[in-house]
Amino acid sequence: MDDVTHRWDVGAVRVARLVDHEVTLFGGFLVPEFTPANVIGELEWLAPHFATADGRIGLSFHSMLVESDGHKIVIDTCMGNLKPRPAPLWDAQLGWHLRRGDYLERLARAGFARETVDLVVLTHLHGDHVGWNTMLEGGRWVPTFPNARYLIVREEWEYWSRSDDPHFRIPLEDSVRPVVEAGMVEWVDTRHRIDANLRLEPTPGHTHAHVSVVIESGGARAITSGDLIHHPLQCAHPEWNCRFDLDPALARATRFDFIRRCAEDRALVFGTHFPAPSAGRIVAHRDAFRFIPDFGLS
Ligand SMILES: [Zn+2]
Numbered sequence: 001m002d003d004v005t006h007r008w009d010v011g012a013v014r015v016a017r018l019v020d021h022e023v024t025l026f027g028g029f030l031v032p033e034f035t036p037a038n039v040i041g042e043l044e045w046l047a048p049h050f051a052t053a054d055g056r057i058g059l060s061f062h063s064m065l066v067e068s069d070g071h072k073i074v075i076d077t078c079m080g081n082l083k084p085r086p087a088p089l090w091d092a093q094l095g096w097h098l099r100r101g102d103y104l105e106r107l108a109r110a111g112f113a114r115e116t117v118d119l120v121v122l123t124h125l126h127g128d129h130v131g132w133n134t135m136l137e138g139g140r141w142v143p144t145f146p147n148a149r150y151l152i153v154r155e156e157w158e159y160w161s162r163s164d165d166p167h168f169r170i171p172l173e174d175s176v177r178p179v180v181e182a183g184m185v186e187w188v189d190t191r192h193r194i195d196a197n198l199r200l201e202p203t204p205g206h207t208h209a210h211v212s213v214v215i216e217s218g219g220a221r222a223i224t225s226g227d228l229i230h231h232p233l234q235c236a237h238p239e240w241n242c243r244f245d246l247d248p249a250l251a252r253a254t255r256f257d258f259i260r261r262c263a264e265d266r267a268l269v270f271g272t273h274f275p276a277p278s279a280g281r282i283v284a285h286r287d288a289f290r291f292i293p294d295f296g297l298s
Pocket residue numbers: 126128129227273
């Protein structure tokens with residue numbers, strides 16, 4: 001796997017994608033309508049980057065590495081290493097259980113050695129977005145980024161830290177609570193401004209306090225999808241919900257609004273689980289939309 005497969009400039013802000021894990025699979029467990037027939041029906045624009053001829057979809061688990069105003073910022077921290085995520089709790093196709101990847105080595109080679117990261121931003125607190133918050137050291141989960149603040153929406157923590165559902169509670173305990181107890185969290189609300197170029201924007205539904213990160217610099221605009229949209233196929237079908245959307249009606253309404261706005265203002269969309277190149281533009285297509293990949297700087 002390449003160290004950093006794609007880079008973009010958004011005005012004066014530099015953005016790169018660093019992959020932790022990628023899979024190609026039948027997606028019905030994630031979005032019920034992601035059947036092979038429905039995927040194949042949109043292959044004309046989904047292939048070759050986002051789906052295969054037999055109706056499987058690509059999913060990527062990556063961080064966005066952002067350099068803004070002299071600061072190094074990591075958006076979402078993927079799976080992590082050695083985290084217990086066994087079937088049947090998590091779909092075995094995902095390959096999440098006790099992973100051993102070289103994310104940290106590649107992160108350092110990308111110029112983001114873990115000691116140099118200033119800020120970690122979490123779009124929400126599900127296990128595939130918080131994993132590298134911590135790493136195993138001496139049998140304990142310790143913060144991976146020793147000099148960073150971890151930006152977490154307080155409402156998101158308050159909800160999930162009271163959940164009894166092991167799908168969500170297990171990752172919270174091994175990957176979020178240790179940074180809370182280390183006093184490294186900056187608690188924010190869903191409209192927090194990070195710096196002159198970056199701010200959070202509420203995109204609720206997948207979780208109650210789910211946020212997107214908006215980058216605006218020099219007249220350019222980009223936005224992260226988080227888990228509001230899991231795959232480009234949902235641009236053609238914004239009405240299709242992920243099984244794990246906490247408030248399906250709200251998620252659907254937010255997704256419609258997000259897609260329509262991104263198509264109008266031609267924002268560069270960073271799809272948090274979109275396969276490589278993971279970024280692109282949403283454009284009108286038939287009676288809905290499609291996603292056109294943007295491969296960034298060569
Ligand atoms: Zn996710």
